[in-house]
C-alpha cells in the first residue's frame with residue numbers, strides 16, 4: 001500500500017499539471033480564464049526564472065516599461081507578455097527564432113493588474129512569472145491625457161533603431177515605430193495597430209517574429225537580442241491592421257561587445 | 265463632462281472607503297521659524313501617498329504689516345484650511361495673499377480654501393491649471409481618496425505680472441522663471457533674504473521632472489544663484505541656511521540625470537534598464553532618488569530616444 005502511494009506520488013510529480021488547477025501565486029481573478037485561452041491543454045508551471053522586470057512606479061499608465069528575460073532557461077521558443085486585467089490582456093506574442101529569450105517593450109495599463117511573462121519551451125510546457133503593478137499608485141503628476149499625440153498621421157512609418165553587438169554572438173536591437181496603436185476602446189476611434197513584426201538577417205533568415213496588439217503603448221518601442229554579429233545587416237518588416245507595410249534596415253555596430261546592463 | 269462624472273464616481277468611491285479610519289486622520293501643520301516673520305511648514309520627504317495625505321511640499325508663511333502671505337497651500341482643501349488656521353493663529357493677522365508657485369497638485373490644489381481674488385500665480389501657471397488641473401485632481405483623488413474630499417479645482421484669481429509686491433512695507437520680489445514646469449514663481453523676502461524657490465530648488469530630496477524643461481531649469485537656477493539672498497526655502501527638503509548648496513545640488517542632479525539617460529540610450533538600454541543605473545554616491549543624501557530617477561526615465565526617455573536613435577525606415581513598397 002505504502003509503495004502504491006509512493007508510486008502515485010511519483011507519477012503525480014512526473015505528470016505536468018494542467019492549466020486550470022495550477023494555483024496562481026498572484027491570486028488573480030482572471031488567471032484561470034486566461035490560462036485556458038492562452039495555453040489550452042499545454043502544461044503550465046510557475047517559474048521565477050522567467051524574470052519579469054518593471055519600474056517601482058507606473059508613472060505613465062500609457063507607457064509602462066516591461067522586460068521579460070528568460071535567458072537562463074534553455075529551449076525557449078515563444079514568449080507572451082500579458083496583463084490579466086487589461087481590456088486587451090495580451091501585448092506581445094514573441095518567437096525568438098534565432099534570438100535570445102529576451103524582449104522589452106512598453107504597455108498600457110488600465111488598472112491595478114498582474115503583469116506576466118509566459119514562455120513556452122521545446123517540450124511544449126509553459127513557464128510563467130510576473131507581479132502585480134499598481135497603476136493608480138503613482139503618476140499623480142502625470143495627468144491622464146485625454147488625447148494621445150495628434151500628429152501621428154504625419155509620422156506614420158517612421159522607424160528608429162540601432163543595434164549593438166553583445167558578447168557571445170548576439171546583438172541588442174532597439175526599435176521604435178511611430179504608430180497610434182489605437183485600441184478601438186476609445187469612443188469614435190477604430191482599432192488600428194501594428195500586428196506583426198519580423199526581423200531577418202541580410203540573407204533573409206528569420207531571427208525573430210512577433211504578433212503585437214493595441215495594449216502595446218503608442219509608438220511601440222522594442223528591445224530584442226537577435227543572433228547576429230557586428231557589421232551584419234538586420235532587416236525589419238512590419239504590418240498594421242490596415243495592411244500597411246513598414247520596412248527598415250539597420251547594421252549591427254562594428255564595435256566591441258557591450259557590457260551587460262545593470263542587473264535587477 | 266466626462267471628467268466631472270468620473271470625478272463624481274471617484275469621490276463616491278472615496279466616501280465608501282472613508283469608514284476605514286481615514287476620516288479620523290488630520291494634517292499636522294507645524295510651522296518652523298526660519299527668519300524674522302517667516303515660517304516653513306515641512307512636507308514629507310516621500311512620494312504622494314495615503315500615509316501623508318499628499319502633504320509633501322514645503323509651504324512658507326510670511327507675516328507682513330498688511331496681513332499674512334502664504335507661498336503655496338498644499339494638496340487639498342482640508343490641508344489648506346488647517347494651514348490657514350495655523351498661519352493666522354501664528355501671525356495674528358488674516359491671510360491676504362496666497363502665491364501658487366507652479367501647477368503641481370502637491371503645491372496648489374488647496375486653493376479651494378481661499379477666495380480666488382487673493383490667490384496669485386504666474387499667467388502660465390493659471391493657463392496650465394486650466395488645461396491640466398482636472399487631470400491632476402483626478403489622479404490625486406485616486407491616490408488619496410478621502411484626504412481630497414471637497415477639493416474642487418479653483419483657478420487663481422490674480423495674475424503675477426509685476427516684479428514686486430509690497431505688503432505694508434514688507435516687500436516681496438517676484439521672479440517669473442520656468443524649467444521645473446512651464447511657469448515657476450520664486451519669491452525673495454527682501455527683509456530677511458529668504459529665497460522661496462518653489463520646485464526650482466530641491467534639497468536632499470531628488471528633483472521631480474514630470475513637466476521639466478532641463479535647459480530652462482538650468483537657466484533659472486543660474487538666475488537664482490545670482491539673485492541676492494541669504495538662505496533658501498526649497499520646494500521639497502530641508503531649509504538651506506547657506507543659500508547655495510540646494511541650488512547647486514539641484515543643478516548637479518539634473519545635469520547628471522540628463523547625461524546618464526543620454527548615455528543609457530546610446531548604450532542601447534531599455535527604460536527598465538535605464539531605471540536601474542547606478543546613482544552616484546554624492547547623491548546618497550537625497551531622499552527618494554531611485555524613485556525619482558525611474559519617474560524621470562518615464563518623463564524624459566522617449567524624447568531622448570527620438571533624438572538619439574537614427575531613422576532606419578526604408579521607402580515603402582506599394
Ligand SMILES: [Zn+2]
Pocket residue numbers: 366368444463472
Ligand atoms: Zn513640482
